[in-house]
Amino acid sequence: MAVQFSELTADMQIKIASFTNKLLELCQKGTTIQQLLDVGYETLGNPLLLVDISLCFMAHAGGNTIKNEPLWEWTLSKGYVTEQYVNSIMENNVDEDNGQTEDSNLILWEYGLLNHRQLVGNVLKNRQSIAYLKILEYNKPITEYDEHILITLCKFLSLTIKNSNENFSSINPLVDSFITALINQKLYDHDAINERARAFNLKLYDNLYVITIELNNTNKNQDRIYYLKRKMQNYFNRDTIIIYDKYIVVLFDVKSENIFNANELSLFNKLLEKYNCRAGISKTFHNLYDLSEYYKQTITSLSIGKQLHSSQRILNYDDYIVTHMILSFGDKAHLNLLIHPIVKFLIRIDKEKNSDFFETLCAYLKHNQDVTLTSKALHIHYNTLKYRINRITELTNIDFDDSELLFEIQLSEKVLKLIKQIGNEKM
Incomplete structure (x- = not known):
């Protein structure tokens, strides 16, 4: 519920001007966030709590006097708000385009899970939220004068908070900036990378993976992104x-060669489903210098999954290597060039004669030319399969001992399936 403002009295205007001057003097001397909150608490008479946009604790004033407000006590002791509170905030978005004044949109009342009302101020920098300042209606009622003081304090906090949101939502901002530099290849010297990893105390197991989590459109607002980042930090138990x-x-490191066992994979899939996300997973690597290339693998996996209209939540690059090769070729030439003449011939015969030679050949190769397994897979009689294979041999002179030829035929099958899935090529 957004706050409504009426005209300020002359006395209120004087008091707000005096408060503003006091903050200006502090800023001129080089103030800190804590000093600003202390002055705010002295002026307002109610506890103040500053959290970053991932709703993790930054600073407070007067919070240690609270005895019967579990949400505040939890935040001050744990360093972050409860998940129940986060979910209630995410579910009750405020409509900002409601015709109110600019200042009235900077603050809102919160009730619900709290034993006391609290007024929340939005700390903005470049029109982006970087923190929230909460005042709890604990010692005395919050007045309209208090509302204006809270807005003023938020504006000064914006000037004092020098760094971006990432620094406040990160357990280790040095590691954050280091990984970012590796991804965008600002760091490319092997020795420098290893030295920084040691300096930042970044101790990793030998087997490294990149997991890139793609958010859907509803998750892409800034608050939601930082909240989901915190969830992933808790899930993976990693600062990276x-x-x-x-x-x-x-950046995920493991002792074993496999990134997840079956149970871990299932749990991760459920987490992605809960928050309606998808994840691309790279191949394993062993050197931080290579992180950028393996990050690209995850983006490729997500992109191919989208092109293929895949419903999978977890997209592993290992499963898409051949598809990536085919699509990369398709960027430079027609995919039809990858289809072997034998395949084209059998498809034409199948259309003319209503036969199943191409499907039979694919199944036969898939089952390593085992007649029994292939006949079971196709649900046809053993002798029927032998007749078809003999007929295919007569029509095409195919050599089933030529491994390179067989690979080209299997590649042709993959290309045809891909063409059908993406629908942007014609035979």
């Missing part, structure tokens, strides 16, 4: 998680 180009990127 950053926000990069509207993705959540995880």
Whole structure:
């Protein structure tokens, strides 16, 4: 519920001007966030709590006097707000285009899970939220004068908070900036990379992966992104998680050669489903210098999954290497060039004679030329399969001992499936 403002009295205007001058004097001397909150608490008489946009604790004034407000006590002791509170905030978005004045849109009342009302101020920098300042109606009622003081304090906090949101939502901002520099290849010297990893105490297991989590459109507002980043930090138990180009990127290290076991994979899939996200996973690598290339693999996986209209939440680059090769060729030449003449011939015969030679050949190769397994897979009699294979041999002179030829035929099958899926090529 947005706050409504009436005309300020002359006395209120004088008091607000005096408060503003006091903050200006502090800023001229080089103030801190804590000093600003202390002055705010002294003026307002109610506890103040500053959190970043991922709703993690930054500073407070008067919060240690609270005895019967569990949400505040939790935040001050744990360093972050409860998930129940976060969910209530995410579900109750405020309509900012409501015809109110500019200042009235900077603050709103919160009730719900709290034992006391609290007024929340939005700390903005470059029109982006960077923090929230909360005043709890604990010692005395919050007046309209208090509302204006809160807005003024938010504006000064914006000037004092020098760094961007990433620094406040990160456990280790040095590691954040280091990983970002690796992704965008600002750091490219092997020795420098290894030295910084040691300096930042970044101790990793030998097997590294990049996991890039793509958010859907409803998750792409800034508050939601930082909240989901925090969720991923808790899930993976890693500090090596950053926000990069509207993705959540995880540098994940493991002892074993496999990134997840079956149970872990299932749990991760459920987490992605809960927040309606998708994740691309790179191949394994062992040197931080290579992080940028493996990040690109995850983006490729997400892109191919979208092109193929895949419903999978987890898109592993290992599963898309051949598809990536085919699509890369398709950027330079017609995919039809990858289809072997034998395949084209069998498809034409199948259309003319209403036969199933091409499907039979694909199944036969898939099952390593095992007649029993292939006949079961196609649900046809053993002798029927043998007749078809003999007929294919007569029509095409195919050599089933030529491994390179067989690879080209299997590649042709993949190309045809891909053409059908993406629908932008014609036979």
